[in-house]
Amino acid sequence: MADTLKVNPIDCTGHGVCAELLPELISLDEWGYPIVDPRPVPPVLDREARRAVAACPALALKLMRTEEPARSA
Amino acid sequence: MTTTVNESAPGGAARQAAGLPRLLPASPEDLRGHLARYGATPYRGRTGVLIGDIEASGLTGRGGAAFPVYRKMAIVARSRAGRKVIVANGSESEPASRKDELLLRIAPNLVLDGLQLAAEAVGATEAHLYLHYGPTGEILRALAERASRGLDGIGVTITQAPPRFLAGQETALVNRLGGGPALPTFQPPRVSERGLGGAPTLVQNVETLAHLALIARYGPRWFRAAGTDAEPGSMLTTVYRPDGKCRVVEAEIGAPLRTLLSSGAETAAWLVGGYHGTWLPMPQAVGLTLANDTLKRFEASVGAGVLVALPADRCGLTEAARVTGYLAAESAGQCGPCLNGLPRIAAGLAELAGSGHRRQTRADVERWAGLVTGRGACNHPDGTVRFVRSALTVFSSEISLHARGQCSATNRKPFLPLPDGMPTSEDDWT
Numbered sequence: 001m002a003d004t005l006k007v008n009p010i011d012c013t014g015h016g017v018c019a020e021l022l023p024e025l026i027s028l029d030e031w032g033y034p035i036v037d038p039r040p041v042p043p044v045l046d047r048e049a050r051r052a053v054a055a056c057p058a059l060a061l062k063l064m065r066t067e068e069p070a071r072s073a
Numbered sequence: 074m075t076t077t078v079n080e081s082a083p084g085g086a087a088r089q090a091a092g093l094p095r096l097l098p099a100s101p102e103d104l105r106g107h108l109a110r111y112g113a114t115p116y117r118g119r120t121g122v123l124i125g126d127i128e129a130s131g132l133t134g135r136g137g138a139a140f141p142v143y144r145k146m147a148i149v150a151r152s153r154a155g156r157k158v159i160v161a162n163g164s165e166s167e168p169a170s171r172k173d174e175l176l177l178r179i180a181p182n183l184v185l186d187g188l189q190l191a192a193e194a195v196g197a198t199e200a201h202l203y204l205h206y207g208p209t210g211e212i213l214r215a216l217a218e219r220a221s222r223g224l225d226g227i228g229v230t231i232t233q234a235p236p237r238f239l240a241g242q243e244t245a246l247v248n249r250l251g252g253g254p255a256l257p258t259f260q261p262p263r264v265s266e267r268g269l270g271g272a273p274t275l276v277q278n279v280e281t282l283a284h285l286a287l288i289a290r291y292g293p294r295w296f297r298a299a300g301t302d303a304e305p306g307s308m309l310t311t312v313y314r315p316d317g318k319c320r321v322v323e324a325e326i327g328a329p330l331r332t333l334l335s336s337g338a339e340t341a342a343w344l345v346g347g348y349h350g351t352w353l354p355m356p357q358a359v360g361l362t363l364a365n366d367t368l369k370r371f372e373a374s375v376g377a378g379v380l381v382a383l384p385a386d387r388c389g390l391t392e393a394a395r396v397t398g399y400l401a402a403e404s405a406g407q408c409g410p411c412l413n414g415l416p417r418i419a420a421g422l423a424e425l426a427g428s429g430h431r432r433q434t435r436a437d438v439e440r441w442a443g444l445v446t447g448r449g450a451c452n453h454p455d456g457t458v459r460f461v462r463s464a465l466t467v468f469s470s471e472i473s474l475h476a477r478g479q480c481s482a483t484n485r486k487p488f489l490p491l492p493d494g495m496p497t498s499e500d501d502w503t
Binding site for chain 2: 033
């Protein structure tokens, strides 16, 4: 049941909490916005991933079971 | 300013053999002329029936994304929602594109036929026409004539799009029709599942609907007599040749690009697919055809059909920098990477297009391009980066010239069209 981390880029305000809690999968770009590892979250990081999702002040970080989210055409 | 010329009629022997032109009569056609040429709107009598023909035809969206039309139709058709919406998208927010405007002016009834037929096919209860300009006399007259003769299954509401690059993007369109600003939102859900006011919403470009109206009459085999197996049919293109005139040409998909654009010594480079498109080098690109299948080798696509042959007396780097400045200003400013990255990319490109530049500027632009890719709610950062990266490659020797304070251009007059006034406030989104 591999979940993948996704950021809603409109909601994200670049707090950076996610990268602090989950540096294994999330880094920040030079403007402070998260760059998220597109691969499924490995089981050993499952708990940390859920913590990062819960800690996002903008509620912009999600764990998704689906494949790619549809991007606007 | 450029003038738009309809070059789709009458056409040469090869075009006639392929049944072209299909969409554009030589002069504007009123309802009487339309009915004499095509007969009555071929309603199917119930929901769903037409979708099989559309699937068999291979019709894809002509607004730029080339998404299979039947798939969006099928999603809306199978929804059991009490309210379903259809939108004919004529926002044509790409500043270099003029084909939808011309189509709506000279064949409005074909678009409106397509809107009604698609509405019937998906069971739409509400129909909209979303326009870049205010409604023209032709559109208003066509709607009035159709209403007075009871030809339309459902009424059509017209909404004007704000003059912004992203205004025609599906989610921005839905926001605008809902009374809000024309700003994109993050998907999913797709608008075909949950769009205007939560209703399943079918959004199709106006040219797509005109093709659909013809497929409903003549069938998928007729449609496939033009184009390639993988990309059937014809498409409207907006063509700029070195003479500076803007022409709308209905072309068979798969047509050699050199038959649409000039390729001789008067041509510096081609731009295919508009301002989210790709610069192509001459003469390497000269054998390419108007088909995504061949263009993808150059990471290009036909987009909404904007084709440019940049004259040899202009500087492509300067042109690209000017357009990139526009694209950066057109960011909706909602997503951090796009909001921060695009203005930096534009400033970097402007520096490269100036006289002399800092050693690290080109590498900076390339790094920022990588940083914004895939990180927007809509495709604006990705499209902008495609345009910028191809410019860096194709105009590489021009960058070296500018580094030494030189420029190959002998004509400084801007070539690629941009809207007159840049947006200045958030109010411009409505």
